[in-house]
Amino acid sequence: MSTPAAPQPTVTLPRAGGEREVVIRTADLWKIYQMGSEQVAALRGISIEIRRNEYVAIMGPSGSGKSTLMNLIGCLDSPTRGQYWLGGQLVSEMDDDELARIRNQEIGFVFQTFNLLPRATALHNVELPLIYAGVPPQERSARALEALRQVDLGERVNHKPNELSGGQRQRVAIARALVNRPSIILADEPTGNLDSTTSNEIMRLLEVLWERGNTIVLVTHEHDIAEYAHRVIHIRDGKVAGDAQTARGKAREAGAARG
Amino acid sequence: MHLAEAIGIALETLRSHKLRSFLTLLGVIISVCTLVAVVSLVEGVNGYVGEKIAGLGSNTFSVNRYSLDEMTDASKFMEAQKRNKPIRLEEYRFLLDTAHLPQAIAASVGRNSATVKVGARSLEDVHLSGQTANSIGMAAYKIAQGRFLLPSDEQHRTDAVFIGNDLLQHLFGDGPALGQTVYIDGRPFQVVGVASALGNVFGQSQDNFAIIPLGTYQKIYGDQDSLDLQVQARSAALLPATMDEIEMLMRTERHLGYADKDNFGLIGSDALMNLWHALTGAIAAVMVGVSFVFLVVGGIVIMNIMLAAVTERTREIGTRKALGARRSDILRQFLIESAVISTVGGLAGVLVAWLFTLAAGALTPIPFSLPITAVIAAVAISSLVGLFFGIYPASKAAKLEPIVALRAEV
Ligand SMILES: Nc1ncnc2c1ncn2[C@@H]1O[C@H](COP(=O)(O)OP(=O)(O)O)[C@@H](O)[C@H]1O
Numbered sequence: 257m258s259t260p261a262a263p264q265p266t267v268t269l270p271r272a273g274g275e276r277e278v279v280i281r282t283a284d285l286w287k288i289y290q291m292g293s294e295q296v297a298a299l300r301g302i303s304i305e306i307r308r309n310e311y312v313a314i315m316g317p318s319g320s321g322k323s324t325l326m327n328l329i330g331c332l333d334s335p336t337r338g339q340y341w342l343g344g345q346l347v348s349e350m351d352d353d354e355l356a357r358i359r360n361q362e363i364g365f366v367f368q369t370f371n372l373l374p375r376a377t378a379l380h381n382v383e384l385p386l387i388y389a390g391v392p393p394q395e396r397s398a399r400a401l402e403a404l405r406q407v408d409l410g411e412r413v414n415h416k417p418n419e420l421s422g423g424q425r426q427r428v429a430i431a432r433a434l435v436n437r438p439s440i441i442l443a444d445e446p447t448g449n450l451d452s453t454t455s456n457e458i459m460r461l462l463e464v465l466w467e468r469g470n471t472i473v474l475v476t477h478e479h480d481i482a483e484y485a486h487r488v489i490h491i492r493d494g495k496v497a498g499d500a501q502t503a504r505g506k507a508r509e510a511g512a513a514r515g
Numbered sequence: 516m517h518l519a520e521a522i523g524i525a526l527e528t529l530r531s532h533k534l535r536s537f538l539t540l541l542g543v544i545i546s547v548c549t550l551v552a553v554v555s556l557v558e559g560v561n562g563y564v565g566e567k568i569a570g571l572g573s574n575t576f577s578v579n580r581y582s583l584d585e586m587t588d589a590s591k592f593m594e595a596q597k598r599n600k601p602i603r604l605e606e607y608r609f610l611l612d613t614a615h616l617p618q619a620i621a622a623s624v625g626r627n628s629a630t631v632k633v634g635a636r637s638l639e640d641v642h643l644s645g646q647t648a649n650s651i652g653m654a655a656y657k658i659a660q661g662r663f664l665l666p667s668d669e670q671h672r673t674d675a676v677f678i679g680n681d682l683l684q685h686l687f688g689d690g691p692a693l694g695q696t697v698y699i700d701g702r703p704f705q706v707v708g709v710a711s712a713l714g715n716v717f718g719q720s721q722d723n724f725a726i727i728p729l730g731t732y733q734k735i736y737g738d739q740d741s742l743d744l745q746v747q748a749r750s751a752a753l754l755p756a757t758m759d760e761i762e763m764l765m766r767t768e769r770h771l772g773y774a775d776k777d778n779f780g781l782i783g784s785d786a787l788m789n790l791w792h793a794l795t796g797a798i799a800a801v802m803v804g805v806s807f808v809f810l811v812v813g814g815i816v817i818m819n820i821m822l823a824a825v826t827e828r829t830r831e832i833g834t835r836k837a838l839g840a841r842r843s844d845i846l847r848q849f850l851i852e853s854a855v856i857s858t859v860g861g862l863a864g865v866l867v868a869w870l871f872t873l874a875a876g877a878l879t880p881i882p883f884s885l886p887i888t889a890v891i892a893a894v895a896i897s898s899l900v901g902l903f904f905g906i907y908p909a910s911k912a913a914k915l916e917p918i919v920a921l922r923a924e925v
């Protein structure tokens with residue numbers, strides 16, 4: 257009933273340009289929602305590859321399937337059809353517990369609506385992924401504190417979300433996303449609820465994470481936000497409608513070629 | 516691992532909704548309170564009564580017109596009223612002459628309605644009994660002043676009277692009583708001795724009595740009332756054999772055939788204790804049943820509140836799953852929460868029960884205490900109830916798909 261398994265992709269093929277291994281690879285990914293008697297195909301065969309330490313923006317009009325794709329990449333949801341490999345592992349065939357482990361270890365998610373626990377302090381919110389990773393309490397709070405310092409919130413660790421501004425909340429969420437040292441940071445419209453000044457702060461923070469070696473996938477429908485990335489994948493009606501480098505991406509490639 | 520976190524969340528939830536928590540936990544509180552209070556009351560009373568009954572002596576038993584069975588069962592009693600004959604003085608004498616095993620046999624007969632007067636003071640509803648001189652050896656009281664009745668009082672049907680402490684207090688105001696004359700139902704008696712105070716049992720004074728020689732009693736009140744015989748075995752080990760001998764002799768004296776039932780009753784202190792336990796056991800069983808119903812109601816209320824919590828916190832569950840919580844993590848979190856909430860209710864119930872036993876201990880002579888086993892059992896039961904009724908809500912939470920939970924509108 258499912259599509260025959262596509263051959264496992266060869267992962268590490270460093271090319272002359274020093275290209276890195278593929279960390280995200282999808283093959284003909286479909287997501288069909290059942291709405292009563294009607295079927296809504298949110299994704300209609302998405303095949304993309306994202307390499308380690310890439311900085312990718314996914315753009316497209318509202319309802320085009322960006323969030324659906326992000327949720328699949330983030331292992332929050334499973335595809336109706338198609339395959340998804342993360343770091344060479346076939347995620348689309350994994351069971352619940354394995355997916356939970358992948359979400360915990362490999363992925364840091366940043367949501368538009370922050371999704372912080374309202375009654376917990378910033379520190380405790382950041383500790384959550386470590387709790388589920390089984391990190392002992394002392395190391396846990398030390399690492400959470402360190403992550404909060406990285407996002408400049410070292411002074412706000414005992415504040416609850418409602419005692420923080422929107423930008424600060426999103427920074428707590430970013431600290432939470434990076435505390436377990438995931439290889440991939442996924443951000444679904446991370447600046448959607450923020451003003452432009454705060455948005456730029458958040459984007460600079462993501463840039464720092466990218467500089468430290470993280471792979472970043474960002475969903476946005478704003479061009480100036482997408483310009484922070486090096487590559488933009490356009491989605492329309494659940495299909496890839498374009499895949500191109502941004503000005504920054506070109507400049508970086510040129511720099512890399514020269515260096 | 517994240518036990519502390521789950522407990523923290525549970526306590527925080529209770530703190531932030533105090534009234535709702537109280538109402539939620541009312542069922543568990545009442546249930547545990549009843550359970551612990553009943554157990555501690557029954558234990559306290561049992562200990563007390565056991566001590567009193569044991570005071571009768573573990574090697575004595577009584578021979579009465581009716582057995583305990585017949586006295587506690589209305590239909591058996593009706594039947595026994597026709598069949599059983601009063602125990603007569605001749606039968607007492609026969610036993611004295613023929614029984615070898617008893618150490619002693621005492622006889623008594625009494626009524627609760629005597630009026631005792633000294634000058635202008637009088638005391639009504641005094642328990643008056645006629646007794647043989649040897650009954651002091653099997654009695655619960657000690658001699659405080661003077662002496663008990665003597666065999667010579669018995670032989671000569673004298674007007675000697677031995678009085679309980681209430682009579683000393685009320686009629687003589689603690690003044691000298693020995694040698695004084697008291698009027699019992701209008702007849703003069705000379706006080707020869709006073710008993711030590713026994714105190715109350717269930718609010719009934721045990722000191723409101725007067726004892727006169729058995730012969731004197733029968734001369735005044737007639738010899739139609741059944742005697743009660745107290746038989747003392749030579750040792751506790753010889754008690755069963757002694758009871759057998761007395762039963763056999765009574766049956767011979769009464770010409771009972773092989774197939775006939777006893778038409779008299781033998782009551783040992785163990786039979787009394789058994790009756791008592793059957794009685795308190797029945798009360799306890801009813802109360803345990805009632806508290807069980809409360810417990811189930813309490814559990815269902817907890818389940819309801821946990822279902823509400825799962826709905827209220829669907830986004831939180833989604834967030835936790837997005838961050839790597841497995842089904843088992845979420846399951847455990849809500850189970851612990853449910854158990855903690857229920858256990859808090861159990862502890863509150865224990866507290867109320869404790870206050871209750873304190874009050875009962877202050878208002879009665881019975882030394883009530885909170886048995887530690889009951890406390891442990893109550894806490895264990897309430898946490899188990901929380902666990903059990905938490906299973907459904909917790910598994911509902913655990914089964915939520917991460918993305919569905921994250922998108923939930925709350
Ligand atoms: N849970 C769902 N049930 C049914 N339809 C859904 C669900 N989630 C998304 N969709 C539909 O799938 C399409 C893509 O949605 P989404 O991925 O959220 O788009 P975007 O993030 O690009 O705005 C939309 O038509 C949307 O209505």
Ligand SMILES: [Mg+2]
Pocket residue numbers: 322323324
């Ligand atoms: Mg979206």
